[in-house]
Amino acid sequence: MVTLLAAALATVVPGVAEAAAPPANDDFDNAAVVTSLPFTAQEDSGAATEAADDPGWCSGYAAAGSVWFSYTATQDGLLRATTAGSDHRTLLSANTGARGGLQSVADACDYGTGPVITFRATAGTTYSFLVAGTDTPGGALSFSLAAVAPAPNDTYANAEPVTALPFTGRPDLSVAAAESGEPDSTCVDDEGQPSVWYTYPASGPAQWLTARVAGTDAAVTVYTGASPAELTQVACARNNSSRPATFPTNPGTVYALRVTGAHHGYGTFQFTLQEAPPLEPDVSVYPSPATVFDNVGFSASSWESADLPLGGTWDFGDGTSAPVGTETVYHRYAADGGYTATLHATAPDGRTATVTRPVTVTTHDVGISKFTVPSAARQGESKPINVDVTNTRYAETVTVVLSKRSTDYWAEVGRLTLQVPARATGKVRFPFAYTFTPDDALDGKVSFRAEVQLAYPVTDARPGDNEAISVATTVKPPATRIAAV
CATH class of the missing domain: 2.60.120.380 (Jelly Rolls)
Known part of the structure; x- marks a missing residue:
């Protein structure tokens, strides 16, 4: 009764406008039938309503109002529908089947300003097009449907x-x-x-x-x-x-x-x-040269991201190998010599490459075996200081630097360079002589340091035994001579 009364009032009460009627194709059952292509329609969908069973598969939110169009394809081919030209944002989808059992057409959904859908149609199939507002229920709506020629290589x-x-x-x-x-x-x-x-x-x-x-x-x-x-x-x-x-x-x-x-x-x-570009991995080997005490690092990489992660095998050239990993692989050589390390690399897509790198292992190792200083001395006395150096690998040119401890630093007091042959046993003595000074006597004692240095560019593989610091020598003033009576 309220509905009838409101309708009656709308017709007899001056100044009350009659409510706009929904468009004729407001409901699925009254869809506007498209009989031939191309087809274009303009209508006012401002009063469009939404049915409870309107499909919602196309968007992630409910449409504000909807109208329907339907077309039965007369031949196989591509159909394109669009709402371009409408004055509001719309949602457009294509569906097949009867009410209550509508099925979505694959990839036939779009929404926004002037959405467009293109899909492959089958002759004899009826396609139902849902057009709905998104931000507003409707407005000036334009709907077009046409057959389009497929891309030459569409199939x-x-x-x-x-x-x-x-x-x-x-x-x-x-x-x-x-x-x-x-x-x-x-x-x-x-x-x-x-x-x-x-x-x-x-x-x-x-x-x-x-x-x-x-x-x-x-x-x-x-x-x-x-x-x-x-x-x-x-x-x-x-x-x-x-x-x-x-x-x-x-x-x-x-x-x-x-x-x-x-x-x-x-x-x-x-x-x-x-x-595809050839697989060209970058290979790093360090340190170089290496020694038998070093864990030599082997790493492989590539500027081409398509090459990563690299797989394969490292052949270290000494009869041993290891798998390539994303991290650096380490290997220790047991003996000095020249080796050829080989990377057998494999990219994720199966491309392969072989890269070789020379590895030189040379171990120079000398050490101080004995450092002898006097236990006591007097000012003005010159006494021997001996540094014994051992070497078991290669003949070396060795320099021993002798220093004494001053107030806050080591001051060099002697330097001696000798040839030290490689010997399984034995040593080479570096003889020094040091004259004790008044400052030494004033301090009452003095400590000495011996440092072993190899001729550049040779470096010692184990520098830990290349330095020795002595026990302090006690230094007394000079002896006083008593005159004869």
């Missing part, structure tokens, strides 16, 4: 052949759609995305190729096989991935490459196929 059967490398293609996925029975790809999250196809017949010697793709939600997948149902994935890569789809070719094999991506016009699609 596997019409794949574009790649006849020369490098190759660059710029597919228009806005006129492409997913083909029934297309194989899955581990790089594609939504197999309903549009796709185009390329083929590359491998000939000549085997080679490595890389395939890349750029574009919104784009991916490239490489397959082998004679038909869509028989295709087997070889490699794949996502949009602008640092790691392209890299794969080896087998002469006589035809490779099918599928480029997939969203067709809403968010960016240009670009597909490239070219020879």
Whole structure:
């Protein structure tokens, strides 16, 4: 009764406007039927309402109001619908089936300002188009539907052949759609995305190729096989991935490459196929030269992110090996000599490379075996100080620097250079003589330091025994002579 009263008041009370009626195609059951293509309609959807069973699969939020259009395809092919020209933001989706059991059409959803959907239609199938407002229930609405010519390589059967490398293609996925029975790809999250196809017949010697793709939600997948149902994935890569789809070719094999991506016009699609660069890892070996006391570090890296992480094996050249890891690998050589270290590297995509590096192991090792200083002395006395040096590996030119401790530093008091042969046993003595000074007597004692130095550029492998500090020598004033009576 309230509804009738309100309606009556609307007709008899001056100044009260009659409420606008919903558009004729406000409900699914009264969808505007499209009988021929191309089709365009303009209407005022400001009073559109929302039905409780309107499908909500297309967006993550409820539409504000909806109108419906329907079209029964007369032939197989691509259909494109859009609400471009409307004065408000809209949601657009295509559905099949009867009310209460509507099914979404793959990748046939878009929303925003002038959304566009393109999908592959099947003759005899009726497609129901939901158009709804998003920010507002409706307004001046424009709806268009047309058949569009597909991309020349939209289907596997019409794949574009790649006849020369490098190759660059710029597919228009806005006129492409997913083909029934297309194989899955581990790089594609939504197999309903549009796709185009390329083929590359491998000939000549085997080679490595890389395939890349750029574009919104784009991916490239490489397959082998004679038909869509028989295709087997070889490699794949996502949009602008640092790691392209890299794969080896087998002469006589035809490779099918599928480029997939969203067709809403968010960016240009670009597909490239070219020879893969050779695997050229950077190898570092340190220290160089090494000694038998060093843990020699071996590391392998690459500026090409597609090469990482590197795998393979290190051959150290002395009969031992170790697997390549992401961290530095360490190895200690048991004997001096010249070795050839070899890296057998493998990239994640299977490319291989062999890199060699010479490793020189030379161990120079001298040491102070004995440091003798006087236990006591008087001012003005000159006494011997001896430094014994041992050497068991190579004949060396050795310098011993003798210093004494002053107030806060070591002051050099002697330097001696001798040839020290390599001997399994024995030593070479470096003889010094030191005259004790008044300052030494004033301090009452003095300490000495001996340092062993090898001729540049030779360095000692174990410098820990190249320095010795003596026990302090007691220094007394000079003796006083008593005159004879």
